[in-house]
Amino acid sequence: MYDLNFFLQQLSNGLxxxxxxxxxxxxxxMVYGVMKLINFAHGELFTLGAYFGYTILVTLGLAGSLGPPxxxxxxxxxxxxxxxxxxxxxxxxxxxxxxxxxxxAAVVSALGASIFLQNxxxxxxxxxxxxxxxxxLPNVVFHIRNFxxxxxxxxxxxxxxxxxxxxxxxxxxxxxxLAIRASAIDQGAxxxxxxxxxxxxxxxxxxxxxxxxxxxxxxxLYYGQINYHMGQMYGLxxxxxxIIGGIGNITGAMVGGLLLGLLEAMGEGYVSVAWKDxxxxxxxxxxxxxxxxxxxxxxVAEKL
Amino acid sequence: MTQNNGxxxxxxxxxxxxQASDRADSQAGSQAANNQAANNQAxxxxxxxxxPKSSPLYGILTALGILIFxxxxxxxxxxVGRSTPYWLDVVNTVGLYTIxxxxxxxxxxxxxxxxxxxxxFFAIGAYSTAILNLTYGWSIMATMPVATLAAGFVALILxxxxxxxxxxxxxxxxxxxxxxxxxxxxxxxxxLTGGSNGLVGIARPSLFGFRITSPKHFFYxxxxxxxxxxxxxxxLENSRFGRARKFIxxxxxxxxxxxxxxxxYKLMAFVVGAAWAGLAGTIFASRMRTISPETFVFSxxxxxxxxxxxxxxxxxxxxxxxxxxxxxxxxFFRGFEDKRLLVFGAALVVMMxxxxxxxxxxxxxxxxxxxxxADRLAQLPKPxxxxxxxxxxxxGGAPPVAKPQNAPPEENGA
Numbered sequence: 001m002y003d004l005n006f007f008l009q010q011l012s013n014g015l016x017x018x019x020x021x022x023x024x025x026x027x028x029x030m031v032y033g034v035m036k037l038i039n040f041a042h043g044e045l046f047t048l049g050a051y052f053g054y055t056i057l058v059t060l061g062l063a064g065s066l067g068p069p070x071x072x073x074x075x076x077x078x079x080x081x082x083x084x085x086x087x088x089x090x091x092x093x094x095x096x097x098x099x100x101x102x103x104x105a106a107v108v109s110a111l112g113a114s115i116f117l118q119n120x121x122x123x124x125x126x127x128x129x130x131x132x133x134x135x136x137l138p139n140v141v142f143h144i145r146n147f148x149x150x151x152x153x154x155x156x157x158x159x160x161x162x163x164x165x166x167x168x169x170x171x172x173x174x175x176x177x178l179a180i181r182a183s184a185i186d187q188g189a190x191x192x193x194x195x196x197x198x199x200x201x202x203x204x205x206x207x208x209x210x211x212x213x214x215x216x217x218x219x220x221l222y223y224g225q226i227n228y229h230m231g232q233m234y235g236l237x238x239x240x241x242x243i244i245g246g247i248g249n250i251t252g253a254m255v256g257g258l259l260l261g262l263l264e265a266m267g268e269g270y271v272s273v274a275w276k277d278x279x280x281x282x283x284x285x286x287x288x289x290x291x292x293x294x295x296x297x298x299x300v301a302e303k304l
Numbered sequence: 305m306t307q308n309n310g311x312x313x314x315x316x317x318x319x320x321x322x323q324a325s326d327r328a329d330s331q332a333g334s335q336a337a338n339n340q341a342a343n344n345q346a347x348x349x350x351x352x353x354x355x356p357k358s359s360p361l362y363g364i365l366t367a368l369g370i371l372i373f374x375x376x377x378x379x380x381x382x383x384v385g386r387s388t389p390y391w392l393d394v395v396n397t398v399g400l401y402t403i404x405x406x407x408x409x410x411x412x413x414x415x416x417x418x419x420x421x422x423x424x425f426f427a428i429g430a431y432s433t434a435i436l437n438l439t440y441g442w443s444i445m446a447t448m449p450v451a452t453l454a455a456g457f458v459a460l461i462l463x464x465x466x467x468x469x470x471x472x473x474x475x476x477x478x479x480x481x482x483x484x485x486x487x488x489x490x491x492x493x494x495x496l497t498g499g500s501n502g503l504v505g506i507a508r509p510s511l512f513g514f515r516i517t518s519p520k521h522f523f524y525x526x527x528x529x530x531x532x533x534x535x536x537x538x539x540l541e542n543s544r545f546g547r548a549r550k551f552i553x554x555x556x557x558x559x560x561x562x563x564x565x566x567x568x569y570k571l572m573a574f575v576v577g578a579a580w581a582g583l584a585g586t587i588f589a590s591r592m593r594t595i596s597p598e599t600f601v602f603s604x605x606x607x608x609x610x611x612x613x614x615x616x617x618x619x620x621x622x623x624x625x626x627x628x629x630x631x632x633x634x635x636f637f638r639g640f641e642d643k644r645l646l647v648f649g650a651a652l653v654v655m656m657x658x659x660x661x662x663x664x665x666x667x668x669x670x671x672x673x674x675x676x677x678a679d680r681l682a683q684l685p686k687p688x689x690x691x692x693x694x695x696x697x698x699x700g701g702a703p704p705v706a707k708p709q710n711a712p713p714e715e716n717g718a
């Protein structure tokens with residue numbers, strides 16, 4: 001059973017899953033970088049993305065009327081926009097009033113927002129699992145010798161990577177991206193340099209949730225079903241990925257996500273399915289104990 | 305430490321200090337008053353922090369409240385008649401959460417460590433009790449100390465390497481711990497935990513031959529433990545240990561500079577809090593008679609976390625109020641079952657925006673000067689930087705910005 005084929009299977013599975021973690025982790029790492037706040041509601045924004053996608057593709061039945069490629073493209077754009085809007089509203093309501101208050105208050109507000117959103121999603125869409133139709137995507141499987149690669153796996157991976165490449169270019173090539181990076185390193189200095197940090201925070205709360213929401217849609221497409229509390233586990237894992245990559249570091253989040261996905265897929269394949277989540281958290285603790293700034297930390301002098 | 309804040313207080317006449325001590329914390333009773341009188345006479349030593357200033361009336365009201373609460377089962381039975389056991393169960397649940405939240409308060413409220421994995425230690429206590437009782441036939445009262453120690457021991461092992469982590473990192477690690485414990489329990493670790501079905505048929509506790517079975521029995525049992533917990537942690541708070549923890553919370557770096565071994569005190573706080581959660585686990589297991597991993601999930605930890613923060617971190621009264629609000633109040637809204645958490649989440653956000661310090665925050669401890677010292681301090685020349693009323697003059701009487709002595713030389717090229 002444990003042959004090369006199996007390994008490749010787990011590898012492709014891990015990379016795809018990892019690319020999803022990476023997309024979510026980006027939201028955590030950008031928000032944490034600028035605001036030093038764990039956005040506990042981020043997992044719920046991810047779930048929201050999945051349900052918006054479900055509504056567009058299944059409830060409204062766009063997949064049937066537009067044809068799969070158009071429908072999926074359209075739903076991605078819609079999800080990006082809608083979840084970005086939700087993220088922006090969240091920031092305005094739950095985080096902006098707390099910008100200058102205690103860290104703990106912000107954490108609890110984030111938890112409250114998370115509980116609120118999770119239950120709002122449950123009340124709106126119900127507590128049961130929702131299935132994306134099996135006929136949504138053509139059930140194509142590429143065969144390379146013995147190795148099977150389903151189209152959906154490739155699609156999810158490519159979509160995630162393309163979006164991340166665009167984000168990477170945006171962060172590293174544009175002035176706005178520079179402003180985000182500067183605010184993440186030192187807010188005070190960034191303000192002195194004429195950067196409007198409030199705008200940067202607002203921007204981060206638009207980009208992060210949009211990517212998280214897209215990840216939700218991709219999970220729906222990839223696994224075919226979603227539920228209202230899936231954001232909790234995905235959120236925790238993506239946050240772990242962000243820490244693995246060094247929180248605040250955007251490239252780190254991408255690498256961390258892919259690494260975590262691979263680790264999980266290999267753990268699942270070679271160790272134990274039941275213990276794979278525990279493995280994730282053991283790795284998290286190990287990294288924080290031995291390398292608290294992550295594998296790719298930002299080079300920032302730490303003040304006490 | 306700013307001079308400005310401290311300055312007006314010592315200028316108070318000495319009599320005021322004396323009066324304040326007369327009105328001091330009546331809750332602590334006459335013994336404390338005697339101690340304070342002794343301190344006043346001895347004079348030279350700085351006194352222990354005053355509790356919140358309170359009148360004898362406050363003490364009487366507290367005693368009256370406790371007395372009324374002790375008759376709650378009878379009061380309930382006249383008020384709600386046949387559904388008394390149900391409401392007593394609610395009050396018992398509140399009591400259990402109070403014990404848990406008080407123990408979390410030691411870690412989160414006093415030592416200021418963001419610990420969101422308290423359910424893990426609760427679980428360890430509950431499972432220790434269940435396993436010892438079911439597999440080895442121990443009585444519940446015998447398992448209680450073992451469960452307490454077990455939770456404390458595991459906390460010691462787990463916390464040792466992570467205790468130095470700051471704020472959010474500690475938060476996420478403790479979430480990791482609670483998830484690992486849940487997964488281990490679900491996967492029937494060592495073949496002892498019964499997997500996702502949990503363990504069934506745990507015995508009732510019995511005290512001196514008296515079996516605690518009905519909600520009424522548990523009411524007295526649990527709330528006695530709550531009372532003991534409050535006394536124990538109140539004493540801890542005002543001990544050397546408690547003062548060190550407060551210092552650590554206010555300013556870790558300063559505490560370290562003053563020679564407080566911050567990691568040691570943090571670890572102690574963590575272990576004490578976790579052990580007490582283990583004790584609560586014993587009570588929970590024997591009350592429910594059935595335990596399963598679903599009880600000890602992340603959201604349970606979040607609930608405890610919010611009880612402490614909502615009530616006012618660091619304040620035992622706040623924690624008590626918090627658990628009544630978070631656990632008890634929703635019972636009145638059973639009809640809106642599915643919307644309760646929605647409201648709870650929104651309430652958390654609103655609360656943090658308008659009252660981030662919690663409903664009944666702990667008052668800042670203030671230290672009284674021994675008699676005589678106030679006058680001596682008043683005679684000291686005021687620091688030049690202070691304007692009238694101890695406020696800084698508008699021109700910003702800040703001391704001139706000194707150049708750091710070891711400042712790097714100005715850019716002089718490569």
